[in-house]
Amino acid sequence: MTAPDVFVKGKPFLLEARQITYVYGRGTPFEKTALDGACFSVSAGEFAGIIGHTGSGKSTLIQHLNGLLKPHAGQVLLEGRDIWEKGVKMRDVRFAVGLVFQYPEYQLFEETVEKDVSFGPAAMGLPEADIRERVSEAMAFVGLDKSVAQKSPFDLSGGQKRRAAIAGVIAMRPKVLVLDEPTAGLDPAGRREILGHISEYRRQTGAAVVLVTHSMEDAARVADSLTVLAHAGDVLRGSLKDVFAQRETLTGLGLDVPAVTRVLLRLRALGLDVDAGAYTTEDAIKAIKEVSGSAQSPSLC
Amino acid sequence: MDEIIRFDNVVYSYAAAGESQETMSGPGGGGAAESGRSADGHRQPEPDAGAGGTPALDGVTLSVRRGETVAVLGHNGSGKSTLVRMLNGLLTPLSGTVTVCGIGTGEEDRLLEVRQKVGLVFQNPDNQIVATVVEEDVAFALENLGVPPAEIRERVDAALRDVGMVEYREHAPHRLSGGQKQRVAIAGALAMDPLVLALDEPTAMLDPRGRGEVMETVRRLNRERGVTVVMVTHHMNEAALCGRVVVMDRGRIRLDGTPEDVFLRADELRALGLGVPQTVALARGLGLDAAPLTDEDCARVIFDFVRGGASAGG
Numbered sequence: 001m002t003a004p005d006v007f008v009k010g011k012p013f014l015l016e017a018r019q020i021t022y023v024y025g026r027g028t029p030f031e032k033t034a035l036d037g038a039c040f041s042v043s044a045g046e047f048a049g050i051i052g053h054t055g056s057g058k059s060t061l062i063q064h065l066n067g068l069l070k071p072h073a074g075q076v077l078l079e080g081r082d083i084w085e086k087g088v089k090m091r092d093v094r095f096a097v098g099l100v101f102q103y104p105e106y107q108l109f110e111e112t113v114e115k116d117v118s119f120g121p122a123a124m125g126l127p128e129a130d131i132r133e134r135v136s137e138a139m140a141f142v143g144l145d146k147s148v149a150q151k152s153p154f155d156l157s158g159g160q161k162r163r164a165a166i167a168g169v170i171a172m173r174p175k176v177l178v179l180d181e182p183t184a185g186l187d188p189a190g191r192r193e194i195l196g197h198i199s200e201y202r203r204q205t206g207a208a209v210v211l212v213t214h215s216m217e218d219a220a221r222v223a224d225s226l227t228v229l230a231h232a233g234d235v236l237r238g239s240l241k242d243v244f245a246q247r248e249t250l251t252g253l254g255l256d257v258p259a260v261t262r263v264l265l266r267l268r269a270l271g272l273d274v275d276a277g278a279y280t281t282e283d284a285i286k287a288i289k290e291v292s293g294s295a296q297s298p299s300l301c
Numbered sequence: 302m303d304e305i306i307r308f309d310n311v312v313y314s315y316a317a318a319g320e321s322q323e324t325m326s327g328p329g330g331g332g333a334a335e336s337g338r339s340a341d342g343h344r345q346p347e348p349d350a351g352a353g354g355t356p357a358l359d360g361v362t363l364s365v366r367r368g369e370t371v372a373v374l375g376h377n378g379s380g381k382s383t384l385v386r387m388l389n390g391l392l393t394p395l396s397g398t399v400t401v402c403g404i405g406t407g408e409e410d411r412l413l414e415v416r417q418k419v420g421l422v423f424q425n426p427d428n429q430i431v432a433t434v435v436e437e438d439v440a441f442a443l444e445n446l447g448v449p450p451a452e453i454r455e456r457v458d459a460a461l462r463d464v465g466m467v468e469y470r471e472h473a474p475h476r477l478s479g480g481q482k483q484r485v486a487i488a489g490a491l492a493m494d495p496l497v498l499a500l501d502e503p504t505a506m507l508d509p510r511g512r513g514e515v516m517e518t519v520r521r522l523n524r525e526r527g528v529t530v531v532m533v534t535h536h537m538n539e540a541a542l543c544g545r546v547v548v549m550d551r552g553r554i555r556l557d558g559t560p561e562d563v564f565l566r567a568d569e570l571r572a573l574g575l576g577v578p579q580t581v582a583l584a585r586g587l588g589l590d591a592a593p594l595t596d597e598d599c600a601r602v603i604f605d606f607v608r609g610g611a612s613a614g615g
Contacts, residue, residue, distance in 0.1 A: 053509075185424065187377045188376075189575070254510055255509070256509065259578065259580055259599075260583050263583060263596050266600035269600075272604060281579060284583055
């Protein structure tokens with residue numbers, strides 16, 4: 001499967017990784033190929049999911065997206081321009097592509113939440129008034145009350161810390177917001193909340209969002225497209241529906257389709273003619289109601 | 302009744318406990334068996350638990366029988382982690398009592414006995430591993446207790462066998478996967494030959510494969526070794542694999558029963574900020590009064606519903 005062409009329409013992708021190869025410890029006995037010709041792309045306003053096992057190269061790939069790693073082969077294009085080309089300022093790339101690492105709360109360091117969230121925009125050299133505006137905007141996006149602005153980030157709860165750290169990246173108003181497992185270790189309500197804030201950020205700003213996750217359910221809930229990484233490359237790439245339809249490939253990789261999709265597939269195996277393309281509970285209910293409706297209606301006549 | 306753990310009207314508040322609790326359960330003060338491992342646990346108590354004067358535990362009464370597998374659910378700050386830290390006396394009640402095999406966790410001269418009976422495993426595998434070689438890490442507590450070397454060898458080998466990590470015994474822990482590290486941490490607890498294994502979100506930082514490894518290991522230890530399991534989790538499908546589910550909210554136990562019983566009360570769970578396994582959500586969404594916990598059961602229930610609907614109509 002190749003890139004979802006529906007997003008192209010003659011326009012370059014907002015951010016594209018082309019045939020990225022990266023080898024850790026190159027030239028040493030510990031050489032390990034993390035990526036071998038991996039591709040990824042995201043358009044403005046798109047919510048792209050990246051899924052794959054630990055060791056599949058997810059984190060290596062996203063560190064290429066803002067130039068933290070330089071590919072040994074391949075290109076990273078931001079708005080059509082190679083970020084490693086002469087004349088491209090890496091600072092600009094870093095501001096345009098905001099990276100939120102795993103467990104970002106470990107990176108909080110300032111005395112107050114406000115100062116911590118200000119760090120990015122301050123580094124961009126913005127005037128004081130703009131910084132303040134962006135900080136309050138970013139805090140609102142992640143649902144942090146103004147009252148915590150003057151608190152030490154270390155006095156916040158786990159969920160609040162996580163959101164403060166995400167606000168620090170959002171405050172740079174990146175065109176692409178990349179998040180590495182932003183919901184790891186949170187309870188279900190916390191997971192829903194963070195994903196909700198991120199979706200809202202995308203909706204209001206039109207930014208692209210890249211979500212690295214282990215959770216097919218999370219991806220199914222928020223993403224438009226999905227890239228599945230395995231064996232140092234992108235094994236599957238396309239719309240959610242296309243990717244989830246490749247159940248055998250997914251299970252072969254030790255990944256799994258959402259539980260509701262598995263149930264639908266079982267129903268089909270039992271002889272029920274139900275559409276197994278649904279991957280959210282709501283769509284699955286609809287699909288089942290359709291067949292139960294059609295099973296009943298003829299007998300009602 | 303084979304009661305192994307008993308909570309009687311336990312109340313605890315971090316604010317009220319203050320300094321004395323800190324020093325008692327801090328590194329070095331917590332007894333040799335768990336000191337290295339417990340340090341992490343205490344550095345990160347649920348920060349919002351007990352905030353605003355609400356006690357982290359507010360009158361918890363609970364009885365766990367030998368051989369049970371108990372999943373503890375609840376949103377952040379509901380008191381789950383506090384409850385787990387009560388199990389081996391890392392925290393002791395402000396009022397009420399916790400007993401392990403009849404020994405009160407507050408009896409300081411018997412704390413070591415309690416900790417030998419209840420092994421604790423925390424969320425972050427990286428914070429619980431202290432040695433640079435897997436088998437040395439598993440031997441850590443035994444060495445501190447002055448167990449003879451030959452016996453240490455035996456118990457470490459047995460523990461590593463039990464978690465399926467024998468072939469990694471000479472590896473460096475930092476090179477292992479998350480699931481493997483967590484199994485090493487479990488082996489460290491197992492080497493103490495505990496009756497109870499208490500795990501605080503042991504899978505939260507793992508990928509699906511690692512989660513599967515840990516769950517499989519825990520269930521096998523329960524099945525084959527009769528280890529009683531108390532496990533905090535945020536994953537409803539993991540809770541569904543346990544024999545009993547306890548749901549906490551604001552320091553109290555709100556629901557307690559089999560996974561089927563508890564997940565049938567989907568609306569109450571949602572009100573407590575929790576979800577239900579997708580299979581249950583699907584069945585409930587179709588208006589079925591069932592809480593199927595496996596794909597098979599779910600498909601079967603729905604199949605019967607659709608078929609039944611069709612034949613009832615005819």
